[in-house]
Amino acid sequence: MTTRNLLVRSATHCSINSYFGTNPHTFNSMLRRLLSSSSKFIHINPNSPFKFRPIFLLPSSSLNSPIRVFAMAGKDQTFATSTSGQQSHQNKHTNRLASEHSPYLLQHAHNPVNWYPWGEEAFKQARERDVPIFLSIGYSTCHWCHVMEVESFEDDGVDREERPDVDKPLMGGTYFPPDDKYGRPGFKTVLRKVKEAWESKKDVLVKSGTFAIEQLSEALSSSAISDKLSDGLAQTALRECTKALAESYDPKFGGFGSAPKFPRPSEPQSMIYRSKKLEESGKTGEAEEYLKMVSFSLQCMARGQLANVYLDVFSITKDVFYSRVARDILDYLRRDMIGPNGEIFSAEDADSAESENSKKKKEGAFYVWTNSEVDDIVGDHATHFKEHYYVKKSGNCDLSQMSDPHNEFEGKNVLIERNSASVMASKFGMPLENYHEILGVSRKKLFDARSKRPRPHLDDKVIVSWNGLAISSFARASKILKNEPDGTKFHFPPEDYMQVAKRALSFIKENLYDQQSRRLQHSFRNGPSKAPGFLDDYAFLISGLLDVYEYGGEISWLSWALELQETQDEVFLDKTGGGYFNTTGEDESVLLRVKEDHDGAEPSGNSAVFEKRLKEAPVAVPLMCCAADMLSVPSKKQVVLVGKKATPEMEGMLVSVHASYDLNKTIGFWKEKNPNVAAMAKSNVVAEKAVALVCRDFACKAPITDPRSLEASLLKGKA
Secondary structure (H helix, E strand, O other), X not given: OOOEEEEEOOOOOHHHHHHHOOOXXXXXXXXXXXXXOOOEEEEEOOOOOOOOOOEEXXXXXXXXXXXXXXXXXXXXXXXXXXOOOOHHHHOOOOOHHXXXXXXXXXXXXXXXXXXXXXXXXXXXXHHHHOOOEEEEEEOOOOHHHXXXXXXXXXXXXXXXXXXXXXXXXXXXOXXXXXXXXXXXXXXXXXXXXXXXXXXXXXXXXXXXXXXXXXXHHHHOOOOOOXXXXXXXXXXXXXXXXXXXXXXXXXXXXXXXXXXXXXXXXXXXXXXXXXXXXXXXXXXXXXXXXXXXXXXXXXXXXXXXXXXXXXXXXHHHHOOHHHHHHHHHHHHHHHHHOEOOOOOEOOEEOOEEEOOOOOOOEEEOOOOXXXXXXXXXXXXXXXXXXXXXXXXXXXXXXXXXXXXXXXXXXXXXXXXXXXXXXXXXXXXXXXXXXXXXXXXXXXXXXHHHHXXXXXOOOEXXXXXXXXXXXXXXXXXXXXXXXXXXXXXXXXXXXXXXXXXXXXXXXXXXXXXXXXXXXXXXXXXXXXXXXXXXXXXXXXXXXXXXXXXXXXXXXXXXXXXXXXXHHHHHHHHHEOOXXXXXXXXXXXXXXXXXXXXXXXXXXXXXHHOOOOHHHHHHOHHHOHHHXXXXXXXXXXXXXXXXXXXXXXXXXXXXXXXXXXXXXXXXEEEEEOOOOOHHHHHHHHHHOOOOOOEEEEEEOOEEOOOEOOHHHHHHHHHHOOO
């Protein structure tokens, strides 16, 4: 008996899948944990093909990526072992995934398993054969997905009869070794137990599924009872959230919580916001402590979605360390992750070959260095460089027992900055500028050497939500980084970043947006995906559009943002219970329609719905705490800029407006299509000059024509 497996393109949001990926549990156990959390509100799709059939879930770690691809297993009488053309000579097995577009699906196209893509054909077979479904959720650049594939999916010795067919939540886990070890069941054991349970306890499982549907439907009844939060809740939630983060702060290594740490941008963002609020209330000492926690934490982590956080801290401290890290992130994206038409790709793999002749890939191979490699490549300044980046002969993955649990990095070094450049320059007795020059030249030598290594696999899928996040960072950097000191060296001038943002927006509008239906598609690779846009796609793209507009873009981007917001409200808003669903509810293959209080959703819409969450577990929703606090502010500051956009005068005003950190201000430009702004600006047009009006509740102070005066006014809060 052979097994056909079905690899399924993600048609649901990651939240439920991430939850199921925590640890192996029975379905009832998982259900109890799910229902005990108030962070998810769920609507059952009555037309789902999964209505009565359990699924055994095998997701990748929820910490890797919010994009998930599904796999399901079914049985058939045939299995293709060859394909046409040259590929048939290179691969022993070929299954139907070879014709898919998704990088993750294509990685499994030559497993000795006959995978199916997600679709009705798979569901139909499972229903006809009355079997449970095996569902593998993964991502093409995930390290543990590769490990699982090599150990289990590429192993011809695994008995295919022990692989159950696929269809709905029975149990799940993040990673299973091929055999029983480490006190956890092996993959073959898990499959055998699932098969036995389905054959001997099918009625119990079906009843559990029915009970689950009833309980999940009941969860949907949680809804807003008013259109505003309880008095004082916003301030209390923000205070308790940041207090909990402060108590979990790691003063030795930075960050929040214990190892392993995966940075959540919302954590430092909420701490920055709280710091600013404390400063405004005169509690400067406490404000500085919060900011120090953020500053040290950011020195210990750098990820693409954190670029905005580094820009925020630079806006407050004017420390070029943070602007340089923001530049490094954005320059990497601009250099290596931009497609020919401006689209921004998804990710690069964690694993790669150590050399051209290597048959096996290793985690981090592209990025790590031996002590001798640094000596040979850097040369004269190797001693300074190695001490600065904690490079050791034995390898530097020794900061904790969690740093290298499988001894994969023995003798290898990840470049880590454990001390600031100013401290190290003082230690070596040299001017800071000279020290920076030495580090820069040394890094360039290593960069050139690294460019000769085999590159990691590129996932060249274009995801709307991720593009929205990057667009926001590029747009903001185009003005914020112009506040760097004169003489700052860079690869790309700040104005280039705005062009990157606009090109990415143009690609999405041309390739992933239907002008007639005003709907987005979720992703693009060799054409638009079949999956419709999710809530995150709309929310993050709208955020990116607003930033492009506020940082100097044309009003057409604002118009598109308003159009998308109307669609988001129409498609995702729960008009009865409040809040936004993650999915459209139109895909019958998606069992659960979830409303999640994650930080990416529109916060103002969900604040009332998740009032209980703000009360009981504010640290779980840091950005929602900030959003709730901002809603409680009596009035926001408006800055109206009058004049021609494409002039040095207007550029100077824009740089000044964005020189300081202030989330409670909005930026507008005088245009005939914007009547509110036009009403304030009409009487303040000055020929050949850009004029700024700082207003509150549309009551404006005297016009300002000097950028420095505008910056000083905003910084001192004179508005």
